[in-house]
Each structure stands twice: as structure tokens, then as C-alpha cells.
Amino acid sequence: MQSVGEGAKEWIRECQHQFRHHRWNCSTLDRDHTVFGRVMLRSSREAAFVYAISSAGVVYAITRACSQGELKACSCDPLKRGRSKDERGEFDWGGCSDNIHYGIKFAKAFVDAKEKKVKDARALMNLHNNRCGRTAEALIYGNQFPISLRLVQSFTPVESSLGTAGRVCNKLSRGTDGCEVMCCGRGYDTTRVTRITKCECKFHWCCAVRCKECEDTVDVHTCKAPKRAEWLDQT
Known part of the structure; x- marks a missing residue:
């Protein structure tokens, strides 16, 4: 769980960086269990982005922890061992390849658990956005970039859970x-x-x-x- 916590801090920083010039700047509330406050109660673009980037953050954190030997349940990518070949010829795998497959599997079970208990439109939207985040992270690890990863969202932007006064x-x-x-x-x-x-x-x-x-x-x-x-x- 420590790895998930570290991953959460990283994706919150990334969220705040991406929205630093917007009305809603991914501001957080220390004493609120939702972290982002009332913005998460609406089916908004902001909420869609939070679900996607948080899911991606868990994938990244767990994958990195596996490669660094911090988790007993996983290790390096087992598929990238021994001898292999590509268009340049044969080669031997060396070092510790990132176990992105385990990271995605863990994130899917951990992040989607709450939404699977409730089968309504909002839960389905959240599950879709969680999947978008994991897919984007997988494409990045594979040195590919998604052509179209569409977040499901409403079109009602919110100003900010904390307002923009003083910004x-x-x-x-x-x-x-x-x-x-x-x-x-x-x-x-x-x-x-x-x-x-x-x-x-x-x-x-x-x-x-x-x-x-x-x-x-x-x-x-x-x-x-x-x-x-x-x-x-x-x-």
C-alpha cells in the first residue's frame, strides 16, 4: 500500500501541473476522504480526468515497485527473459524489465473494486475512465502513444472545489x-x-x-x- 500512496502523490502533482493555468487546478482538501472535495460528486470533465490519471498512477507505482524489488508478489517481467530476437537479430534480455502486466492487473482489481459494487451509469463511466488511464500507461511503457483515448464525461465544467479567489x-x-x-x-x-x-x-x-x-x-x-x-x- 505504500507504493500506491507514493503513486497517488505523483499523479496528484501531475494533475496539478496539467491544470495549473485552469480555473480548476486539481486542488486537494486534506480533511476530505475524496481528496478533491465536491468536484468528485459531479460527472464532470474534471472528475473523468481524475479517475483516469489515478488509475494510470497506480499502474505506474506498482510496476516500478515490482522492478525495484519492493513487492513480494511480483518481480521483473517474466516474459522478457532468456534469449529472443527482433529485426536486428538474436539477443539476450538483460537487466530488469518493467512488469507492466502485473501493474495493470493490480490496478484493475484495486481501483475498480468500488465501482463494480454499484452498477449505475456513473459507475460505468468511472470504470471506462479507469480503463483509459491504464491503457494510456500501457501505451507509454510500450513506447507508443494513443491516437484516441476518449474519456466519458458530462459537459458541465466546475470552477474549483476551493474557488479561484487569490489565484x-x-x-x-x-x-x-x-x-x-x-x-x-x-x-x-x-x-x-x-x-x-x-x-x-x-x-x-x-x-x-x-x-x-x-x-x-x-x-x-x-x-x-x-x-x-x-x-x-x-x-
Whole structure:
């Protein structure tokens, strides 16, 4: 279970990286058993992505643990041992190949267990998205890339389980990281801050890089908080 826990931390970081410029940025709640809060109660695009990437994360974590000898139930890929051949000729397998087959088998039993107890439309959607995540991870391990892995989802995006108040936005952008989109039309506050950064860096033989410290003043834009009534509705 420790491997699954480590894998969960990795896929949460990946989720937050992928959505860092969106209203919903994969924010988590420490005291909520769902981790992501109310966003998981809806059949949304965000929930679909969470189910897929969490399933992929379990596959990755278990597969890696098998290769590193951390689990007694599995080891290296048993199919990649001894002598084999490809278009270049015969060769001997060496090292420890990732046991992706065991990783997928474990993830399917572990992640799908809850959904198989309830046979409704939401459970079927979750099972499909779990399968998409495992398939994507298998294709990556096989050095292939999926042409079309379609997540089943509704088309009702949610703002965020924690809201976007205080999130930094880009005043000049028209994309999802722009203040108009990120702040949901509520407006934004502007704060002038002074930053100290490394500048005029030079390489000195051998082997060091020396920089000066430069000070510059920039405007930081952050989303305004919603009105009190709206905020109460979201919590």
C-alpha cells in the first residue's frame, strides 16, 4: 500500500501541473476522504480526468515497485527473459524489465473494486475512465502513444472545489490563465511587488556560473473573492 500512496502523490502533482493555468487546478482538501472535495460528486470533465490519471498512477507505482524489488508478489517481467530476437537479430534480455502486466492487473482489481459494487451509469463511466488511464500507461511503457483515448464525461465544467479567489492570473492572456476567464468575471486585484532575481550570469572556466542580483518591480494580478452569498454556496 505504500507504493500506491507514493503513486497517488505523483499523479496528484501531475494533475496539478496539467491544470495549473485552469480555473480548476486539481486542488486537494486534506480533511476530505475524496481528496478533491465536491468536484468528485459531479460527472464532470474534471472528475473523468481524475479517475483516469489515478488509475494510470497506480499502474505506474506498482510496476516500478515490482522492478525495484519492493513487492513480494511480483518481480521483473517474466516474459522478457532468456534469449529472443527482433529485426536486428538474436539477443539476450538483460537487466530488469518493467512488469507492466502485473501493474495493470493490480490496478484493475484495486481501483475498480468500488465501482463494480454499484452498477449505475456513473459507475460505468468511472470504470471506462479507469480503463483509459491504464491503457494510456500501457501505451507509454510500450513506447507508443494513443491516437484516441476518449474519456466519458458530462459537459458541465466546475470552477474549483476551493474557488479561484487569490489565484494569480495573466492580465494580457485570453486563455484559461487570463484574468477574465480565471476569475470568472469577478475582477482582479493588482499588487506591485519587488522581486530579486539572478541576472547577467556568466560562465567561468571551470566550472562555475556566477550571477548578479537584479531587482525589478512587477504587477501581480490575483482574482477577487466572490460575494459572501456565493462563497457560502460553494463551501
